[in-house]
Amino acid sequence: MASGLFVTLEGGEGSGKSTLARALDEALSAAGHSVVMTREPGGTPGAEQIRQLLVCGDASRWSAKTEALLFYAARTDHVEKVIRPAIEAGQIVICDRFSDSTMAYQGAAGGVPLDELKQLHALVLGDFKPDLTLLIDLDPDAGLARTQERDGSEARFESKALAFHKRLRAAYKELSASEPDRFCVLDGELPPDELAEIAISAIERTLAE
Numbered sequence: 726m727a728s729g730l731f732v733t734l735e736g737g738e739g740s741g742k743s744t745l746a747r748a749l750d751e752a753l754s755a756a757g758h759s760v761v762m763t764r765e766p767g768g769t770p771g772a773e774q775i776r777q778l779l780v781c782g783d784a785s786r787w788s789a790k791t792e793a794l795l796f797y798a799a800r801t802d803h804v805e806k807v808i809r810p811a812i813e814a815g816q817i818v819i820c821d822r823f824s825d826s827t828m829a830y831q832g833a834a835g836g837v838p839l840d841e842l843k844q845l846h847a848l849v850l851g852d853f854k855p856d857l858t859l860l861i862d863l864d865p866d867a868g869l870a871r872t873q874e875r876d877g878s879e880a881r882f883e884s885k886a887l888a889f890h891k892r893l894r895a896a897y898k899e900l901s902a903s904e905p906d907r908f909c910v911l912d913g914e915l916p917p918d919e920l921a922e923i924a925i926s927a928i929e930r931t932l933a934e
Contacts, residue, residue, distance in 0.1 A: 729812035732928060733823040736861035737893050738883045739868030740913045741920065742821050745861065748921035749819050753928070761811040764821040765799065769806045772799035780879040789835030793842060796827050801849045809853070817928075823855055825900055830882065833896030834889050857931045859924050860901050863913025865890035 732749075734742040746762060753760045766776040775795055779787070787795070800823070811818050824846055832839045865887060872883045901908035909927040911920055 729814065729816045729818065730857070730928070730932060731808065731812055731818045731820070731855045732931075733820045733825065733855040733858045734861070735822060735825045735829075735858055735897060736913065737863060737865055737868050737890055737897070739871035740861040740863045741871075741917065742861060744917050745859070745911075745920055745924060746819055746821050748917065749924060749928070752921065752925050753817055753819075759814075759816040761807070761816050761818045763803070763807055763818065765803065765823055765826065766796055767799070768803040768808070768820070769799075772803045775799040780881050782881055784881055784884045786881065789831040789837045790841075792835065793827055793831040793837055793845065796831070797845055797849055800824065800827075804850060804853060820855075823858075824850075825855075825858060825860075825897070828900060829893050829896040833899070834892040855907065857927060858901075858904075858908050859927065860897055860908055860910045861913045861920070862894070862897065862910055865894055868913070 734746055736742055750760050750762050765772075766779050767773045775798060779792060779795055779799075808818050808820065827846075828839060828842055831837045832842050869883065869887070869890065872880070901910050909924070911923055913920075915923075
């Protein structure tokens with residue numbers, strides 16, 4: 726069977742990743758692809774339990790380094806049990822957040838040296854990374870305003886100071902600039918249908934390659 730594809734969605738809080746993920750699932754499934762939708766932290770029963778430790782509670786509950794270790798514990802289980810098997814079975818995996826989130830949130834915005842995070846990634850996952858990363862770029866003020874419509878049960882990162890979210894956006898821009906062949910940067914101000922159309926085109930190009 727043909728090799729699958731690993732696509733990740735990245736962006737700050739309220740950028741529209743969940744909406745885009747649903748649109749991609751619908752469009753790709755309609756086109757005949759076998760699609761696996763998943764998320765981080767989460768994706769397996771064990772990783773979902775770790776998710777509750779990370780996204781709930783006070784913003785200062787964990788240090789950024791502790792967060793990174795928890796994320797990679799969940800991520801390792803996720804890759805071993807869901808992501809890698811699906812790719813090997815020829816499926817398209819759409820994952821809401823992956824390792825770039827750790828580099829941005831716990832690294833550039835949280836203060837953990839990127840070299841340490843890269844070493845951690847190499848230790849547990851080797852050179853495993855997405856084939857394509859769709860980064861939704863949106864002003865933090867606009868994104869945080871959107872999050873006010875949520876129920877607030879998983880608002881730990883949203884509750885961090887605005888300065889954190891501004892560092893986060895800058896970090897994502899640096900990450901995308903460092904790997905332009907893997908990243909496709911999307912304008913988060915675009916209507917959802919236009920955003921999805923651009924993203925689907927990027928996925929089709931990656932599949933063709």
